[in-house]
Amino acid sequence: MRREKRNENKENKDNKKVMSIIGFLISITLLSIAIILSMNDEKATREAKKNTVQYNQTANILALEQASTDLSKNINEVKNQNSVGKAAQNNISNNTSVNQKNNITVNQIDSKNNSKSDNNLDTKSEENHVKNETKEETKVKEQFIKPVEGETTTKFSMDGLIYSNTLQEWITHRGIDIKAEKTTVVKAAADGKIKAIKEDPRYGLSIIIEHSDGFSTVYSSLLSTEFVKEGDSVKQGQSIGTVGNSAVFETLDGSHLHFEILKDNEYVNPDIYIK
Numbered sequence: 001m002r003r004e005k006r007n008e009n010k011e012n013k014d015n016k017k018v019m020s021i022i023g024f025l026i027s028i029t030l031l032s033i034a035i036i037l038s039m040n041d042e043k044a045t046r047e048a049k050k051n052t053v054q055y056n057q058t059a060n061i062l063a064l065e066q067a068s069t070d071l072s073k074n075i076n077e078v079k080n081q082n083s084v085g086k087a088a089q090n091n092i093s094n095n096t097s098v099n100q101k102n103n104i105t106v107n108q109i110d111s112k113n114n115s116k117s118d119n120n121l122d123t124k125s126e127e128n129h130v131k132n133e134t135k136e137e138t139k140v141k142e143q144f145i146k147p148v149e150g151e152t153t154t155k156f157s158m159d160g161l162i163y164s165n166t167l168q169e170w171i172t173h174r175g176i177d178i179k180a181e182k183t184t185v186v187k188a189a190a191d192g193k194i195k196a197i198k199e200d201p202r203y204g205l206s207i208i209i210e211h212s213d214g215f216s217t218v219y220s221s222l223l224s225t226e227f228v229k230e231g232d233s234v235k236q237g238q239s240i241g242t243v244g245n246s247a248v249f250e251t252l253d254g255s256h257l258h259f260e261i262l263k264d265n266e267y268v269n270p271d272i273y274i275k
Helices: 002-141 248-253
Strands: 152-154 157-164 169-173 176-179 185-187 192-200 204-210 215-220 222-224 239-243 256-263 266-268
Touching: 152 248, 192 215, 204 222, 204 239, 248 256
Parallel strands: none
Antiparallel strands: 152 176, 157 169, 176 256, 185 239, 192 204, 204 215, 215 256, 222 239, 256 266
């Protein structure tokens, strides 16, 4: 009995040991499994994170590439637009330049034509003016005679100055001075009417005769006007006065006739109109 009981106890102990070993092995196995699972989870997490990062990087790269492509397209479009704009601008500039050149050419041609036309008109106008003056001068020369015979000592000078011996300065001279002895008879240069007989403060005793066509004559530095009075009508060559030396501005020039011709109240050169 005892032997059987000891054997049974021994068997129980052996079973307990086996169970302990099995339990230990199971624990180790479970622990190993847990560790492996944990490691797998961590690795999976790392892989997931790594994949996520790679995905994000790839997405960013693709986005950058797309943005770069879009930017390149926009740049090309802008360049094309600029090229088109420049081409259009060049065309406009060329057209403007051509138009300006054409306008200049046309204007130059017009200017030349106008200049030629103006020159022709001026030439014709001058010719007509000369012809009219010639006719007028011819007509006038047939009307006016020299009022007294003698040498012309001082000429007409309204555009230049002459020296006055009496005033001792340079002055203009609006008529001519004809040298003659005192009391020499002065004659009317043309038909007309005695407008005035007066004492001029510069040219002394004077007679003014009105003629046709806007002409008038002045006879100054006279000694007397005994042959006519104001309002008288006179004929060419008719006696109207006598030569003296009454011109205050010309007393040192001796006895002479100061003779003037006016056309439309403007002084003209008597030498042109006296025949």
